Amino acid sequence: MEKNFILAGFGGQGILLAGTILANAFMLDDKNVTWYPCYGAEMRGGTVNCEVVVSDTEVSSVHKKDCDYALVLNQQSFDRFVQNIKSGGTIIANSTLVAETKPRADIHYVFAQMGKIASDLGTNKITNVVSLGVLSSVTDIISKDALKKAVETVLGEKKKDLLPLNIKALECGESILTCA
Amino acid sequence: MNNQKVLIKGNYAIAQAAVKAGCQCYFGYPITPQSEIGEYLSGKMQELGRGFVCAESELAAINMVIGAVSTGVKAMTSSSSCAVALMQEALSYAAGDELPVVLINVMRAGPGLGYIYPAQGDYNQSVYGGGNGDYKIIVIAPSTVQECIDYTYKAFYLAHKYRNPVILLADGLLGQMMEPAVFGEYPYPEIDNSSWALTGAKNRPARAIYSLEPSESKQINRINHLFEKFDIITKNETDWEEFETDDADIILTAFGSMTRNIKAAMKVLRENDIKAGCFRPITLNPFPHKRINELARQGKDFIVVEMNMGQMYKDIKYAVEGQSKVELVNRSVGEWLKVEEIVSAVKKIMEKNYAASI
Numbered sequence: 255m256e257k258n259f260i261l262a263g264f265g266g267q268g269i270l271l272a273g274t275i276l277a278n279a280f281m282l283d284d285k286n287v288t289w290y291p292c293y294g295a296e297m298r299g300g301t302v303n304c305e306v307v308v309s310d311t312e313v314s315s316v317h318k319k320d321c322d323y324a325l326v327l328n329q330q331s332f333d334r335f336v337q338n339i340k341s342g343g344t345i346i347a348n349s350t351l352v353a354e355t356k357p358r359a360d361i362h363y364v365f366a367q368m369g370k371i372a373s374d375l376g377t378n379k380i381t382n383v384v385s386l387g388v389l390s391s392v393t394d395i396i397s398k399d400a401l402k403k404a405v406e407t408v409l410g411e412k413k414k415d416l417l418p419l420n421i422k423a424l425e426c427g428e429s430i431l432t433c434a
Numbered sequence: 435m436n437n438q439k440v441l442i443k444g445n446y447a448i449a450q451a452a453v454k455a456g457c458q459c460y461f462g463y464p465i466t467p468q469s470e471i472g473e474y475l476s477g478k479m480q481e482l483g484r485g486f487v488c489a490e491s492e493l494a495a496i497n498m499v500i501g502a503v504s505t506g507v508k509a510m511t512s513s514s515s516c517a518v519a520l521m522q523e524a525l526s527y528a529a530g531d532e533l534p535v536v537l538i539n540v541m542r543a544g545p546g547l548g549y550i551y552p553a554q555g556d557y558n559q560s561v562y563g564g565g566n567g568d569y570k571i572i573v574i575a576p577s578t579v580q581e582c583i584d585y586t587y588k589a590f591y592l593a594h595k596y597r598n599p600v601i602l603l604a605d606g607l608l609g610q611m612m613e614p615a616v617f618g619e620y621p622y623p624e625i626d627n628s629s630w631a632l633t634g635a636k637n638r639p640a641r642a643i644y645s646l647e648p649s650e651s652k653q654i655n656r657i658n659h660l661f662e663k664f665d666i667i668t669k670n671e672t673d674w675e676e677f678e679t680d681d682a683d684i685i686l687t688a689f690g691s692m693t694r695n696i697k698a699a700m701k702v703l704r705e706n707d708i709k710a711g712c713f714r715p716i717t718l719n720p721f722p723h724k725r726i727n728e729l730a731r732q733g734k735d736f737i738v739v740e741m742n743m744g745q746m747y748k749d750i751k752y753a754v755e756g757q758s759k760v761e762l763v764n765r766s767v768g769e770w771l772k773v774e775e776i777v778s779a780v781k782k783i784m785e786k787n788y789a790a791s792i
Contacts, residue, residue: 274441274612281441281614289441289612293467293550314698316611317770 255310257395258318260335262303263327263348268382271408272325273304275386276396278404280308283397290316301330308395325389326352327368327381336361346389348381364392364431371426380423387427398428436618444582444608445470447615448538451586452510453478455620457536459485459509461498463517466550467606468540471512485509492517496524496537503533504643506631508590512538514606515556516547519564525599526565529660530645532630534593538586538602540609543767552606553767554690557745560601561719568657570664572600572671573718577693579613585716591622596667597630603718605741607691607770668720675714678704679729682711684784688739689715689746692770696739699776706777708784718746726753735759737783739776742766759787 259276263269273289280287291304305321307313320343324335327348336345336357344362347354350369366388372381383405390396405420442450449471452460460479462472472488479486485502489495495511502509513521518539528535539560543553560573572592574585582604589600632641647653677697679685686696693714703710713729713736715722730736735758738747747762754760763779765771771779 277612278441281439287441287614290607291610293606293610312697313613313694315695315770315773316607317772319772319774 256307256314257309257322258305258307259389260303260305260321260324260326260338262301262324262331262335263382265300265302267302267327268379269302269327270304272382272386273306275383275401275404275408276306276389278407279396279400280306282400282403282407285310286313288313288316301328301334303331303335323389323393325385327385329353344392346385346392348385350381364388366427366430368427371430372423375419375423375426380419383420383423384427384430387424388430389427390424391428391431398424437616439614439616441612441614442579443470443610443612444579444604445540445610446474447579447582448512448586448602448604448609449474449478450617451583452536452590453482454617455587455590456508456624457484457510457590458507459487459499459502460511461485461487461489461495461502461509462511462513463489463492463495465492465514465517467542467552467609468512468514468538468604470609471538471540492520493524496521496528496535499535499537500524500528500531500533503528503535503593504531504632506627506633508534508536508594510536510538510590512540514540514542515544515553515559516542518556518559522559522564523566525563525571526567526569527645528599529565529569529571530567530656531643532597532660533599533643534590534597534627535599536589536593536602537599538589538604541603541605548767550606551768552741552770554605554692554741555743555745555767556603557689557718557740557742560603561721561749569660570598571719572596572598572667573603574600574673574716575603575690575718576608577689577691577714579608579611580615582608583615583617587620587622590620591625592667592671594625594627596663598663598667603690605690664720671717672720672722672724673716674722674725675712675716676725677712679711679713679734681709682734683709684735684737684780685711685713685729686737686739686776686780687713687715687746687750689718692739692741695770695773695776698773699739699780702773702777703780706781708780710780715746721749721753723749723753726750727755727757730754730757733758735761735787737761737763737780739763739771741768741770761787
């Protein structure tokens, strides 16, 4: 089993961090994983993306043609990556910033008000963590416990005070689809 | 802690492995896509009371490494393609002077300034070198973040064991990607450098390390010695990996991180009833000529997949000695050839070359 995820959004939305948390979660789950960023002259307000490939065996390549899951936090990323999803794959979009359209019939769509939930929690800076919560409720590949541990690992000792807010954000993301 | 898996970027993995290997001095100048190496070491080396200099140029950095390793300590520099070009003169000196210089090259696109996206265009620069005279550098190419750690350890060991410069040839893809990896402990014995290192001549005769040699016969002896040494290195240290080559008709060949893609392509080709295998030189110098030649004599054809205009392709052809066909599937720079692209290119070649048998 090898699955790949694209995470994309505005620079500043915490896309690379979200990818890092996801990759850590897979590692804590004893899976093989590779995280690869688009790197270059990216800047705040521009678009940024990263790829996370998870596998039971050795992770093969990055820069894959199509992904199984695309997590997109803004409209530009939706427009771009909706083209790069495998038939039968899923796009998970932040409908706070993405119009709920369905340009392809052969993929699944999940729209959730990730930005709004984050704002309700007190800061839209945490949209990325909310989005990981949503993602984990869409697929069984991600263990919710590992994701929580991964958030803890990535925050580390220095930012431990932010842990409760991040866990809350994950939980809100996880439950949004069932609540709605 | 040491055997705990950590999610780490290739560049940080190299830097941390260098620290664990006992690298006492780092000299460098920042350049994407390897700046994290210097960034990490700038803090860590100070914390450990070891040497760190952000040099005024790459030229200065590698010559500082020469100075440091002349005293017998482990030292290194790291850089990327166009800046490694500046270091070629020093590499020739280091090889001639038999100095254990370790150089990390995280390749980007060339020629000239190129850009920061990854490429594999420094195969020739590393293996054949841009310095003057007859000299050889040991070149090791990792393909995963774990190998970035393992081969950084090995680079320090081989450099000191053989008193020969070593290049760790990584690329922007590896430098920037994160994977789980384990550091363990530096697995090699420490090499005693006391017989040649410049440590101050108190209570012993003076020594000097230099490459100037006015006597023709002495210079001939020196060069012969360097090449005899490299024969031993070739015998002991030539390293490669092969997968499913036993029953293969065609062998996909790549170095560095492209190995991952040919392994995936091999699986797809096998599912399509094409008997493909994989061969990956781990040491690019010494190159596994002998094994490639053996495989070619068994009638196996080669397809070389690389992110340059066919630099390793020439070495594979040379090793095959006309015993079987060698084809090239390549792109110059940038996004790595996708698995699907490799598979379709291989199928096309198979149709062209073996139309009768398929």
